[in-house]
Amino acid sequence: MTAWLFGICAVIIHSPDEIRARIIEETLKARGMNVCVCPTLADMDAMLKQRSSWVVILDTCHSLSAFMPFLTRLSQKKREGKALRISLILQSEDFCVQSDEALQDFKFRRLFCLPDPIDPEKIADLARRARPSIIPVIIAFLKNTILETIRLFLKTMIIFFILVIGLAGGYVVTCITSLPSTESIENYTPYQSSEMYSADNVLLTEFFIQRRTYTPLSQIPPHVSQAIIAVEDTRFYKHNGIDIIRIGGALIADLKDRTYAQGASTITQQLAKMLFLKPDKTITRKVKEIALSFKIEKNYTKDRILEMYLNQAYFGARAYGIEAASQTYFGKPITAIDISEAALLAGLLKAPSLYSPYKNPKKALKRRNLVLKQMIAYDLISSGVYKKAVTSPMPEKFHGRKYKAPYFVDHCRTVLKPKLGDRLFSLGLKIYTTLDYKMQEIAERAVNRGLDELDKRCAKGIQAALLAVELSTGRIKAMVGGRDFQISQFNRATQAWRQPGSAFKPIVYLTALNQGFKPQNTIQDSGTRYVLKNKQTWTPRNYTGVYHGTVTLKQALAHSYNAAAVNLASRVGIKNVIRTAQRLGITSEIKPYFSSALGASEITLLELVCAYAAFAHGSRIEPMIINRIMDIDTFTITEPRVSSSRVIGERELAYLKSLLRAVVLQGSGRKAAALNREVYGKTGTTNGFVDAWFIGFDDFLAVGVWVGRDTLTPIGEGEAGSKAALPIWIEFMKGVQQAQ
Amino acid sequence: MNTTNEKMPSDQSKMPNGEPLASGPSGIDIGTANIVVAQKTGKREITRVQLNAFYTLPYSRMTELALLNEGGMFVKANGKIHALGYQAENFANIVGGIVKRPIAGGILNAKEEDTTFIIQALLNKLIADAPVKNTKICFNIPGSPIDDTVSVFYHEAIIKKYLEQKGYQAEPVNEGLAVVLSELAVSSSNQPYTGIGISLGGGMCNVCFAYLAVPVVTYSIRKGGDYIDAMAAEAVGETPGKVRIIKETQLNLTKTPVGKIETGLHIYYEQLFGILVKSLQTQLGSTDRIPLLRKGVPIVLSGGVAMSPGAKEKFKLALDTVRLPIVISDIILAKQPLHATARGALKNISSVKSGK
Ligand SMILES: Nc1ncnc2c1ncn2[C@@H]1O[C@H](COP(=O)(O)OP(=O)(O)O)[C@@H](O)[C@H]1O
């Protein structure tokens, strides 16, 4: 039967490496599949003429591009005028081929891309899945014929009918077709939570849809299973999948009142139901459920069924499986659960939300005590135990988990979710991030201390953010997005667009250096009037209110003279300044106004820090958050590459660094000179002390600090970048140095 | 006199002990130290071992009679008489000489004269001509040595040619793979014929990582039991022959060595295993052929060198010092270390090829 099924769709393999081809071949053969190895692509072409439906396994070894002509040909292949239906499994060294647009255009029936190393078992699974299935044909038949007839009957008759079809059809279907195979139950891997780690292997958080840990029955205390059997399926050990007596009882009880403890489905049926991925209330589905129940009973012992059920069942609050439930509601493992707690968990199964001790404590209590009553009714507990259990308190606290480096983790989730989809929560991935947890702790401490100091001087409600990026690679090493993630999840390092103020000026100066200016060249720092587009005039003012006349570029940047900066911008052209910004990786819109030279166009801390990273090395870097993602079998599914490109010339770079060094040695960043090593940077302060910045770097990290209020109101009088932000920056840099 | 006559091999298709020569499909292991033939007769699998050695004497009627008397393991040529196999060793011992070997370091010693002739003679004494044309026979070939530039091509071609002359359809099998075929039909990893087969022979160590009987990584190093003997002998000022006897008869690698010879043997066992596990690390680590394995795979040790008590434990200690790209579930010793290669070669004909 299976051989025939596989036979209707042949599988062909080609690999430039004979051994790799044979590895795949032997695995598929061991699974009973018909498979041929084609030593050359010409052999494959010849094969394809024989039939119209194929599973093609192509191992591109190290050159996907070399196979592109063949793939093009393959996707256009026709047999007797009709397009071939080809499912393509592409084994390639490069995971990125998945997103290769050319491939997507090829319109294969199915397309799977697998990275190295070869995972023969996965290939076999995919090949098996890619074969045309007979199941939909049968389901369609059931739908079209039986369903139409059944619709004519009354509701009660329908229920009766379900049973008849379920019993008779169930056996037939079970025996004849491969309707939901019990093999799939066994192979059913419960969703596994993914784990996120820092680069130094600290577990930052787990991502999960369902908190699930598979617990064997032997580790589940007997009173837990007893409580569940007592309330869900008292005749569990007696029936063979379907409990007709119960269905009758439930129907009668349903008609009389609604207090009957058990539902109509047995534990086996409920398990069968869980194995269908999507809820579906059609009659064919009901038939399949019943058929599957019989099949489960035929293939598994009662204990195994109970074990699978306990590990699959939903207990509310995103807790799937008994262990997760125990952790969620009581914050302890299932092995430590007492009778009353077991009863509460058992009670949840019927309607987890309705009987939630958090949402409906009264209903939950009543339900729990009903379970306990059932237990005593079935002699599972003594009356002494019962009396004690009914008086024990209900859980109050939700045992959710906190996570480390929350802003960073949240940032990663936002980036990864669109790429990985639900796989992020369900595949048991191990995500190794770039974060250096030691550095992160230093950053959090520096920010907290800085905020404490600010709280002493200013009104409450100040926020701060810090970002540290590795110069050579763009790896984000530390990220603080605010004061307290529990209170505000808004990430001020990545999501807050704020005016950078003078911290933007180095971009203007770099533009000038690119045009041949030298640090010792002079410019005018004077009250020049500029005519704006709207015909109004604007005269930039300096922070101190004093103009300094002829100054060198070095002096002008070190002391952050506004008038000089605007003067320079007007000479080099604001359009060119914008172009420089873009080349440095700034994507936020820089408006073509002179005020942009003074940092009036909003950008993020992340953009600014990356631009400063380029000031250190001359290369633009892409910020990286992920070192590697591995799947549950610990094979790497993605390992982003460091990408950087040269954007600043050698000479300009040296000049720019001398300018930024002067800020620290003589200018607004003098406090940073206290660090006894070469650091570079620039302060930034916006009008009315709304934003305070310090962005800088040493020879390893580019680090930026922002301080301000979410309300865009002043931090406090005199809270300039050098006063509000720089101390946090210094504190962090000191901490990092000490830790090394 | 009567008894002497009975011992005389009047029928050339009989072994000295009276058993008929191998003639059906067989597996042959031509090693540096031993030649082993495995053959299936009915349900039973028979293996025969002969020393892969010869000892040359000037021809005399006396010598020929003596050799005939002892089972006829000899061949005459150009006025010389070559005692073969165990007979060669017996004669060498009597005369106080040393046997010669047609195979050196696992590969046919083509530089020495007579060696191909001797191999032919030895095979003739072990295998009859094919009863039916194209009867299948499978022989071992070493993996390419990683510590030498020598090719195994010549060796393979000569043996194949000679077996074909005898009417067989001869097919080579990698020696490490043969070990896997012989020992890992059912392995702890649940995948049949998946694991690392290592044959620790006299002249070389052969390694194969096989996945479902596909030889994914194969190689050899040209060091083995002889190397241990020679190095230990050199170090302690003894003859390799004496060292070998100690090694084969009283060495126990789990116990503290007694005396200088045992100490030397311990040290060179450790060194050889050190080289071996390092080579595993580099060879397995430098290929993109190894598939993703969901379970660990076993390592099976075979060959004469694996027979010293405690060899497995010593190997395990060495293995713990390296990191392999695959997980090792188990280290196991072949059931009959000397016969594993030949049995695997036999299996390569019968079961694997016909779909297990
Ligand atoms: N019982 C034993 N204990 C230790 N070493 C042995 C034993 N028997 C044979 N050897 C050694 O094993 C080697 C020969 O093994 P074998 O597998 O037959 O080699 P080859 O394949 O090269 O012929 C020789 O070095 C021999 O000294």
Ligand SMILES: [Mg+2]
């Ligand atoms: Mg051997």
